[in-house]
Amino acid sequence: MNPAPSIVFFTTASGAGYGLLFWLGLLRPLGLVAMSPMAALVALVLALVLITAGLLSSTLHLGNPKRAWRAVSQWRSSWLSREGVAAILTYIPALLLGLGLWVDAPALALIAGLLAAAGAFATVYCTGMIYASLKPIRQWHHPLVVPGYLALSAFSGAVLLAMLAAFSGSGAVPALLAILTGAAALLLKRAYWQAIDTAPPIATIESATTLGFIGKTRPLDPPHTEQNYLLREMGFRIARKHATKLRLIAQLGGFALPALLALLALLAGGTAAALALTLGAILALAGLLVERWLMFAEATHTVTLYYRGS
Amino acid sequence: MTCLPEITPGQKQLGLVIDLDTCVGCQACATNCKEWNASGHSGPLPDLKPYSAGAEGVWFNRVHSYEAGEGEAGRTVHFPRSCLHCETPDCVTVCPTGASYKRIEDGIVLIDHDICIGCGLCAWACPYGAREMDEDEGVMKKCTLCIDRIYNETIPEAQRQPACVLTCPTSARHFGDLGDPESKVSKLVAERGGQPLMPELGYKPVNSYLPPRNRSSAAAQPEEASPTPMDIKNPLLRWMDKVLTR
Numbered sequence: 001m002n003p004a005p006s007i008v009f010f011t012t013a014s015g016a017g018y019g020l021l022f023w024l025g026l027l028r029p030l031g032l033v034a035m036s037p038m039a040a041l042v043a044l045v046l047a048l049v050l051i052t053a054g055l056l057s058s059t060l061h062l063g064n065p066k067r068a069w070r071a072v073s074q075w076r077s078s079w080l081s082r083e084g085v086a087a088i089l090t091y092i093p094a095l096l097l098g099l100g101l102w103v104d105a106p107a108l109a110l111i112a113g114l115l116a117a118a119g120a121f122a123t124v125y126c127t128g129m130i131y132a133s134l135k136p137i138r139q140w141h142h143p144l145v146v147p148g149y150l151a152l153s154a155f156s157g158a159v160l161l162a163m164l165a166a167f168s169g170s171g172a173v174p175a176l177l178a179i180l181t182g183a184a185a186l187l188l189k190r191a192y193w194q195a196i197d198t199a200p201p202i203a204t205i206e207s208a209t210t211l212g213f214i215g216k217t218r219p220l221d222p223p224h225t226e227q228n229y230l231l232r233e234m235g236f237r238i239a240r241k242h243a244t245k246l247r248l249i250a251q252l253g254g255f256a257l258p259a260l261l262a263l264l265a266l267l268a269g270g271t272a273a274a275l276a277l278t279l280g281a282i283l284a285l286a287g288l289l290v291e292r293w294l295m296f297a298e299a300t301h302t303v304t305l306y307y308r309g310s
Numbered sequence: 311m312t313c314l315p316e317i318t319p320g321q322k323q324l325g326l327v328i329d330l331d332t333c334v335g336c337q338a339c340a341t342n343c344k345e346w347n348a349s350g351h352s353g354p355l356p357d358l359k360p361y362s363a364g365a366e367g368v369w370f371n372r373v374h375s376y377e378a379g380e381g382e383a384g385r386t387v388h389f390p391r392s393c394l395h396c397e398t399p400d401c402v403t404v405c406p407t408g409a410s411y412k413r414i415e416d417g418i419v420l421i422d423h424d425i426c427i428g429c430g431l432c433a434w435a436c437p438y439g440a441r442e443m444d445e446d447e448g449v450m451k452k453c454t455l456c457i458d459r460i461y462n463e464t465i466p467e468a469q470r471q472p473a474c475v476l477t478c479p480t481s482a483r484h485f486g487d488l489g490d491p492e493s494k495v496s497k498l499v500a501e502r503g504g505q506p507l508m509p510e511l512g513y514k515p516v517n518s519y520l521p522p523r524n525r526s527s528a529a530a531q532p533e534e535a536s537p538t539p540m541d542i543k544n545p546l547l548r549w550m551d552k553v554l555t556r
């Protein structure tokens with residue numbers, strides 16, 4: 001599948017934003033991250049900027065962006081529609097949380113924070129389901145795809161919160177969370193890659209053409225000699241050796257190093273912690289961009305059976 | 311509304327039956343489809359760079375050619391590919407706007423081009439590559455089963471058929487109600503053992519493909535099939551063959 005930059009950026013930025021919102025809304029009421037209301041407000045603003053930038057970027061992918069509002073109407077059947085509804089609804093408690101922090105109303109901040117956390121979780125879950133519900137793409141129609149989206153969002157959000165909390169004094173709990181979610185995300189990605197590498201194809205050129213009863217089937221003449229939308233959008237393939245390298249980069253740069261830096265920050269504390277976590281956050285986001293890009297580049301669509309036989 | 315209509319047995323399901331035995335791969339159906347639909351319900355159909363290298367455009371029907379089987383048992387098969395107007399298609403349910411829908415009254419899968427936002431999700435959800443983006447208008451396009459012909463009372467009744475069906479010189483394409491077991495097309499499918507494409511995906515395509523018929527026996531070998539002098543490797547035998555055939 002073609003890794004469109006607007007969508008790769010969207011899932012990375014919004015994923016991190018929702019992760020940050022989730023941890024902020026959840027941990028602050030529980031008293032697990034000691035941030036002043038002002039510091040928490042800064043975190044909230046960063047989360048909302050990431051979320052909004054991501055959502056805006058995703059509308060760039062549309063052929064008709066001015067009609068984007070129509071996309072919230074089909075929540076009964078469409079995960080894309082549900083994602084839109086969840087994303088819009090989440091703004092309400094997120095903004096109320098901002099109000100609670102601004103006027104220093106702890107009760108409002110508590111309730112709005114928990115609701116915003118729930119909304120963030122729901123939105124990322126819907127994003128994952130958009131991909132997981134597409135049967136023709138076996139690398140996406142996989143039980144580990146939704147947990148993967150949730151884990152990556154939780155991880156990048158935890159790293160960002162740890163960074164911000166370290167600047168305002170105590171980032172211990174979020175740093176610990178960053179290590180744990182980083183390890184979980186790494187294990188999950190490895191299990192996912194192993195699973196898609198060994199899984200059989202969902203369909204074959206023989207079942208796609210009904211010609212299997214004659215024997216092995218192969219494409220002879222293509223229906224057109226130039227490109228078309230299908231080949232551009234779904235025919236994108238990445239060479240095995242490049243994929244292997246990028247997987248390594250994502251694992252080391254995106255998960256292992258940031259988690260290690262979070263561990264260092266935990267031990268060192270003070271300004272060193274803040275600097276280590278800043279570097280960790282940058283690495284994590286860059287690594288996630290690579291991982292998201294791969295998620296598309298490694299996915300194959302059944303329509304290529306008709307063109308390439310595989 | 312992108313929820314799928316409930317389909318009861320015997321309900322009208324218009325679709326195509328394509329005979330892979332008689333299709334000669336002439337591309338007439340694809341060409342006439344483009345011709346009709348460029349100005350009909352879905353028109354215009356864009357052509358990017360039509361008069362220079364890299365010409366491409368939106369087509370609802372694409373004719374592939376395949377080779378199946380090995381050697382003498384092998385066949386060249388021409389294979390037209392278009393929307394199968396599936397019974398349970400995810401291209402409809404994934405649509406966030408309600409632009410993609412399946413009609414209750416005849417099962418045709420259509421797109422409302424006034425609502426479509428061009429998100430492309432339906433094209434990802436179609437296993438068969440039946441949907442192509444109109445990058446000029448920013449909306450998705452696909453086969454309509456010539457909805458503007460089959461119900462068109464301003465053209466003679468005999469012509470109220472999809473453009474591809476009318477134009478096929480070998481009558482390899484048939485149009486009718488595949489929901490009715492007594493219809494001509496349903497009987498043709500039953501008689502010839504028509505097959506759905508990729509049934510394992512669970513979309514329940516309405517269109518059906520009739521398999522190439524078995525060839526009459528391979529007994530009658532062409533004369534060239536007997537060994538030529540060059541096929542005899544042993545020089546002594548080759549010399550004998552030459553002498554004896556003189």
Ligand code: SF4
Nearest residue numbers: 393394396399401436
């Ligand atoms: S062939 Fe594709 S576009 Fe047509 S109904 Fe089936 S899934 Fe939808």
Ligand code: SF4
Nearest residue numbers: 405426427429430432
């Ligand atoms: S491209 Fe149009 S028809 Fe297809 S899913 Fe998006 S809005 Fe619906």
